[in-house]
Amino acid sequence: MLICGVDDAGRGPVIGPLVIAGILVDETGLQKLIHLGVRDSKTLPPKKREQMAAEILRIVKDYRVVKVSPCEIDRVVKAGRKLNKLNRLEARVMASIIRDLKPDIAYVDASDVMPERFKQHILEEIPFRIEVISEHKADKNYPVVSAASIIAKVERDKEIEKLRSKYGDFGSGYAADPKTINFLRKWIEKYGSYPDFVRESWKTVKNISESRLPRPKESARPQQE
Numbered sequence: 001m002l003i004c005g006v007d008d009a010g011r012g013p014v015i016g017p018l019v020i021a022g023i024l025v026d027e028t029g030l031q032k033l034i035h036l037g038v039r040d041s042k043t044l045p046p047k048k049r050e051q052m053a054a055e056i057l058r059i060v061k062d063y064r065v066v067k068v069s070p071c072e073i074d075r076v077v078k079a080g081r082k083l084n085k086l087n088r089l090e091a092r093v094m095a096s097i098i099r100d101l102k103p104d105i106a107y108v109d110a111s112d113v114m115p116e117r118f119k120q121h122i123l124e125e126i127p128f129r130i131e132v133i134s135e136h137k138a139d140k141n142y143p144v145v146s147a148a149s150i151i152a153k154v155e156r157d158k159e160i161e162k163l164r165s166k167y168g169d170f171g172s173g174y175a176a177d178p179k180t181i182n183f184l185r186k187w188i189e190k191y192g193s194y195p196d197f198v199r200e201s202w203k204t205v206k207n208i209s210e211s212r213l214p215r216p217k218e219s220a221r222p223q224q225e
Contacts, residue, residue, distance in 0.1 A: 001026065001027055001104045001105065002024055002025075002026055002061070002101075002102070002103040002104050002105075003024070003025055003026070003027070003029075003030055003103055003104070003105055003106075003107070003144050004022055004023065004024050004097075004098055004101050004103035004105070004106040004107065004144070005022065005023055005025075005106070005107050005108075005138075005142060005143075005144030005145040005146070005147060005148040006020065006021070006022040006094045006097055006098065006106060006107070006108045006109070006145070006148050007020070007021060007041075007108070007109040007138070007139050007145050007146075007148040007149035007152055008020045008021075008090060008109070008111070008149075008152055009021075009041065009149065009152035009153040009155070009156040010152075010156045010173075011086070011090075011111065012174060012175075013172070013173035013174050013175075013199075014173060014174070014175050014180065014184070014198060014199050014202045014204055014205055015070075015160075015163070015170060015173035015180065015197055015198055015199070016070070016156065016159055016160050016163060016173050016197055017067040017068055017069055017070065017156065017159055017197075018067075018068040018073060018090075019065065019066070019067050019068070019152045019153075019155045019156040019159070020065070020066045020068065020090065020093045020094060020097065020152060021063065021064065021065045021066075021097075021148045021149075021151040021152035021155065022063060022064045022094070022097035022098065022100075022101055022106075022148055023056065023060045023062075023063045023101075023144065023147050023148050023151060024060055024061045024062040024063065024101040024103055025059065025060050025061060025144060025147075026061060029059050029060060029061060030143065030144060032059045033056065033059060033143045033144065033146075033147050034143050036052065036055055036056070036059070037052075038052060038056065038143050038146040038147045038150060039140070039143075039146050040139045040140045040146055040149055041139070041146070041149040041150045041152070041153035041154075042139075042149075042153075044150070046157065049150050049153055049154050049157075050154055052147075052150050053150050053151055053154040056147045056150060056151060057151070060147075062101055063101075063151065064097045064100050064101060065151065065152070065155050066093050066096070066097060067155070067156075067159065068089065068093060069196070070196065070197055070198055070199040070200070071196055072089075073086065073089070073199055073201065074199055074200050074201040076088070076089045077199075077201040078201050086111070087111050087112045087118065087121070088121055090111045091111075091112075091118055091121035091122045091125070092121075092125055094108055094122055095121075095122045095123075095124075095125030095126050096125070098122065098126060098130065098132070099125070099126055099127070102128075103130065104130070104131070105130070105131045105132075105133065106122075106130060106131070106132050106133070107132075107133045107135075107138055107142045107144055107145050108122065108132065108133070108134050108135075108138060108145070109135070109136070109137070109138040109139045109145055109149070110134045110135055110136050110138065115134040115135050115136060116134065118134045119132050119133075119134035122134065160173060163197055167195070167197075168183075169183075170183035170184075171183065175202065175203075175204035181204070181208070184198065184204075184205060184208050185208055188208060188209060194209075
């Protein structure tokens, strides 16, 4: 039996791509992943993730990594409600990975608050019969998804390091990080518009832009006769 695991990294930040990775293993490969001790990438330090990623790629039969640019994210988010559109985008990308890998069963970490709905969105994009297990915290509960989460996180970290080396330290890239907010403020003040690695559809980014708009002048108080 061929087994696929799919997970994402970088869904929430205002900076950088959303990275979605899928891996394909047989039952022997799955046992090797378990023996390797794979787990949710968020619980691993960067060096350990990198080491595990290299081992995972030696075990898998095949894998795919898709990097969704901030521009593409903005395009779908601006077309409708943010979470709904982003969930559908993720479902389409995950479906494309599953189509390429052609497993007998696929485990995915559900982005939607309703895992069953997320599953149906994926199945709509796959032309062949397949069993899809869509669950929250799949990256913790299924080693094949844990392994995919590690690959996704390592690939996103590489993209972020490229940006840092070119543009300087912008912090974590998350909206709650003061260093990230300060970087965005300075950039917009200097250049007047955001670079293509920033998600302009995120509320935090919009707020920074709007705070720079000139306030409308108060109308003069009419003179009393």
